Amino acid sequence: MRLNTAKKTAMVRPTRASRGALHKNQLQLYSLLAVPVLLVFIFCYLPMVGIIIAFKDYRYNSGIFGSKWCGLKNFEFFFQSDDFLKITWNTLYLNFLFIAFGIFFALVVAIMLYDVKKRAAVKTFQTVLITPYFLSWVVVSYMVYGFLSPQNGLLNSLLQSMGMETFDWYSKPDAWPTILVVLSIWKNVGMDSVLYYAALMSIDDSLFEAADLDGAGRFQKILHITIPSLVPIIIITAILKIGNIFRADFGLFYQITRDSGALYDVTDVIDTYIFRTMRTVGNMGMSTAVGFLQGVVGMVMVILTNKLSKHIDPDAGLF
Amino acid sequence: MKKKTRVLIGALVAALALTSLAGCGNGGETKDGEITSLTWYAPGDAQSDQTAVMEKVNEQLAEKIGAKLDLIFVDVGAFEERMRMKMAGGEAFDVSFVGYCNPYDSVVKNGGLYPLEKLIDKDAPKLKEAVPDYLWQAVRAEDDIFAVPNEQTMAACRGAFLKKDLVDKYHFDTSKIKGMDDLEEFLALVKQNDPDLYPLQVKAGPWMWTDMKYEEVTGGYTDLGIRIGDESLEVVDLYETPEYQHGLQKLHEWFKKGYIRPDIASMTGDTTEVSAGKYAVTLGTTKPGADAEIFNRYGYEVEMIEIIPPYLMTSATKATMTGIGAKSKNPQKAIQLIELVNTDKDFYNTLCFGIEGKHFEKLENGKAKAIANSGWNNSSNAWKFGNQFNAMLLDGQQDDLWEATKKQNDDADKSLVLGFVFDTDPVVNYMSQIETVRQKYKVRNTGAEDPANYWDTYLADMKAAGRDEVKAELQKQLNEFKQNK
């Protein structure tokens, strides 16, 4: 099919261009890279010295280098905790749901929006869909409370008027994975879909024209043109998000649940656990240690997904 | 390839050096002549007329100790975080507020403050006398002293506040209230006659049953403590004490009778209700002038009933203090400044009230009245700079307010563990698990649920979280404390 040829051309490497010219270009490319590489070096790599705090008994007056080494002591509390498995599972499981549903719904919204013809309508819809992005989790938590509050909450009033059983939602753990996923999507889908929408913009219209000539239907076009051309960006988003799968959105888990202890079995994640630990025994080494662990796990996950993604599309990997 | 890498690294280093050079210019201390500049961080919002006040303050400072003050306000909500960064980052500031929004125990443990004992002996002898001995003892840590307590109301009584209009309406004789149980009759009256009100305000935690004559000794993180006056310092779990058990039963009973708001389990924060006078009875800290404070603030009158007599807890002595940064370059001048603030009333009041005629007026009765919108007013929170008892009285405050408060402090029963700090290092792994269990059961411990439903699982969860180990460690440390005393 025409489509495949179009895609293949895009993948051909520029072997035809002369090697000499390319050699000269290397320097030009490096010079472009110089500024961003330098900025990253200063603002990201230099402070990384601080990772050694994870292995130190950090004292303010001794500083990073002056503090005593303490081996793996700062990691112990995390692994020795009885809650270790629970919070790790919660973090991974809920983040997985956020990523999967998040990408799916953002895609659906972007693809559907792409089909809307009225320019004014597209603008309005997009604007409305991103409004939740501007509400901080604190504000959202108050709205959610207005909805779920056991006393005047809208949901309970509704259930009551229909003659159904009402609940104290803040002590009913099984409802919460759904609540959190819905809120996470509601808040982010507008912004996320903007990105996919931008990707759709860059599809060559001639592909659709060709498909029209071939008599392809709407879903065939989505399946054979839209989705394949979005694959690279989907893969990149997924990999980047998976790298952070061990980190949780603190505001969501802390504010929205109102830190309700009754929900800990399903809503307690690494970041909220660390927050509590810091509140009781506040020690910089421990939080740095967990941050380091989150990085290591993220690294492993990313290397795996990166390998996997190359099976789907050899060009799509992160590195 | 290798060469290129080397060139690249060279370029990076050069550029880095340039950036750091270009950035220079501010920071560092300035010394003009003999005058040392001191930075002081205090919680609060910056005020518009600071320059004028500082001019006057610095005049006195230059003359008295040869220093110049650079007072920087950081708002209360950010203070702890900001000071933590400054201390953890080894910044060379001189003086800082230490206390409720910059907790003394953890700051000391992390090495954020400068040891003061020798410094005070040598450079600020008057300061030593200005603070009562029991306070010096209370703030000892790591065998030294790291901050100077700013005296204010420290010995707390706990008690109840009953709305006066209701007391009058029911012709209720408040003198018969000696403990929590005695409130029942009043609550019943409220429920019956004023159904719009919530009869009793409850705040989850060991103190919600005000009869508890105990002291928590781990900084409020484990609910382990000792009985007030128990010389043997035997550790008890506050939740397992007979008083608390009784209280919990009682609260559940009251909850069922409708004396406690039905949404107590999921409620967070109720300032609005308090300010609107929705509670017939609130529980809290009673002190001289607390009833007047409530009237001034919320506009309704209350009758203050003391249930637990004045008692000085170790934690209360550390709520408002002033310390010197561990990396301060001028600790001697800094301690002299702290001494001056705590001993020179005139200087202290300039700092708190500003300039007479501009920021406050002196009334005929000798009291001060702040001028509205003058651009400087720290009169109501003078404790953030120093000994509040040196502050001028504000118009409307009772004449002997400071004398009465000081007397309450001095006469109060003193904690038997004054100066004890629980070192959590040996049990650090259990601490967050215990915190998890505490939070888990917190909402149930409000009376909303029948304790019989969950008490056994609560105890089992606590045991699994390692509370027995923490208890044993605490007992060990308390025994050592007792021996060394």
Added chain:
Amino acid sequence: MKKTKNLSQIILITVFALLCAVFLVPFLLVLSVSFSNEIDVMNYGYSMIPKHFDTSAYGYVFKNAKTVIDAYAVTFGFSALTMVLSVLVMAMAAYPLSRSYLRGRKAISFYFYFTMLFSGGMVPSYILITQYLHLGNSFWVYVLPALVNVWYVFMMRTFFSGTPEEIYESALIDGANEYTILFRIVLPISKPVIATIALFMFLAKWNDWMTALLYIDNQRLVSLQYLLQRILKNIELLQNMQVGSVEAQAAADIPAETVRMAMAIVVAGPALIVFPFFQKYFVKGLTVGSVKG
């Protein structure tokens, strides 16, 4: 054929209209509560229409109008500046990384990516920024550390590599250098993604409050979000105080519930107004799917 198209358009628009209602209701609720009377909110809970129209929450937020306006100016300034500079800098990173013939491409990609996983934490950054770069208490502390967002570098890279290779090749054969290709060819044809990322950067900075919390003492340099967070945090702190405790000040007069919502509006309002300016770059013209115009 035409009929089914119209029908599908109607269905699509209806679906979106419903979806938008779901999204908009909470926002309108926030707006309504922000204009409500605190006592009403306390007694009757949130409602879509204020029982009594009341602007005291905004009065509280704008109590120091000058401070808020200063914060608006500062925030707009650093958001716009960061947006422009960062898009430029990130394009300078993303373009070379999108060229398959760049030597060491994988290593450099990894160099960037690594920083997404590991960081030294706040303290080393604080030391670096205040004691070595002396950026504390300056406008630039908002801008410089935020110029490279690795996430967006990779997004851009993906878009750039999606552009048909022939375009580059013919340019290279014509003797164009890489700078010309980036600035004259790649950037102009990548308007949708550039606009998207510019928008993201702008909004990320618009919502920045951490920087001010850590680095800014000067009241005239605080960011809007920080200023509002401060109001919120102060309310929260005061809410948890016991009657009679030293810390409690005149907290009771603060209409806490409504102020919270008013603040959300104060922050989101202007940002939402900015949004349509970006939209024109990534909203497709009227003629989707038909002949290119």
